[in-house]
Amino acid sequence: MNPALADTEEDPLPISALQHLAFCDRQCALIHLEGMWRDNRLTAQGALLHHRVHESEREEKHGVLIRRFLPLRSFRLGLSGVADVVEFHPAQSHETQGVTITGRRGRYVPFPVEYKRGRPKPGHCDRVQLCGQALCLEEMLGIRVPKGALYYGEPRRRQAVEFDEALRAETERLAARLHELLRGSLTPSASYERKCRACSLVDECLPRRKKQSRSAQRYLSLMLRDSLVPELGDPG
Numbered sequence: 001m002n003p004a005l006a007d008t009e010e011d012p013l014p015i016s017a018l019q020h021l022a023f024c025d026r027q028c029a030l031i032h033l034e035g036m037w038r039d040n041r042l043t044a045q046g047a048l049l050h051h052r053v054h055e056s057e058r059e060e061k062h063g064v065l066i067r068r069f070l071p072l073r074s075f076r077l078g079l080s081g082v083a084d085v086v087e088f089h090p091a092q093s094h095e096t097q098g099v100t101i102t103g104r105r106g107r108y109v110p111f112p113v114e115y116k117r118g119r120p121k122p123g124h125c126d127r128v129q130l131c132g133q134a135l136c137l138e139e140m141l142g143i144r145v146p147k148g149a150l151y152y153g154e155p156r157r158r159q160a161v162e163f164d165e166a167l168r169a170e171t172e173r174l175a176a177r178l179h180e181l182l183r184g185s186l187t188p189s190a191s192y193e194r195k196c197r198a199c200s201l202v203d204e205c206l207p208r209r210k211k212q213s214r215s216a217q218r219y220l221s222l223m224l225r226d227s228l229v230p231e232l233g234d235p236g
Contacts (some may be wrong), residue, residue: 012074012078013080017178019129022128022129023125023195025188026190026207032182033182036201036204065101066085067085069084072137073140078179083133085112086113091108110134110143112145113150114130115151116153118152120152126150131148147163
């Protein structure tokens with residue numbers, strides 16, 4: 001366990017910010033530090049998909065209990081958020097960890113499912129977000145959550161995700177980095193990459209400009225300050 005994460009007293013940060021940070025640290029800072037957001041076709045499709053998922057909060061299919069829009073929280077990681085779907089599957093053996101559910105016999109194993117528009121991404125940013133949800137569930141329920149799934153809108157099928165030690169370590173590292181980044185209040189400089197073309201903040205980020213040493217927030221503050229300073233020679 002990363003000691004920097006233990007018993008954090010800071011306000012919790014969004015689990016979804018882990019996905020932003022894994023995708024691009026500058027995008028993460030622009031959204032969560034400077035409050036920038038712009039919907040494009042891709043974000044609009046994602047919002048519609050999530051809306052459809054959350055239309056019904058509870059359901060049961062073939063013995064699997066389905067809970068939608070489930071609040072999550074980890075004090076250790078300093079994260080909170082809402083899971084799209086958490087399925088509770090009947091435990092297959094007495095050796096399998098599970099939770100008891102009021103009015104139900106046996107034990108159930110949580111299985112988080114995160115819904116995403118489009119196709120699976122080549123990177124690991126979506127898996128990190130899902131793992132963050134699993135780590136929150138583990139802390140809340142006191143059991144290990146071994147796996148989950150990402151559901152992508154275009155192929156309309158799930159991609160299984162195993163929460164192995166490498167993914168857990170990467171998720172915890174990014175959680176610590178997230179707190180460090182937002183605590184420091186400094187937006188990283190821009191660097192253009194191919195993935196920038198799909199980013200809804202590309203026009204605000206301006207990644208093709210070479211020198212980006214100051215944050216947009218600091219730039220606006222300086223502009224406001226200069227506008228309030230009287231011109232030289234002004235007796236007022």
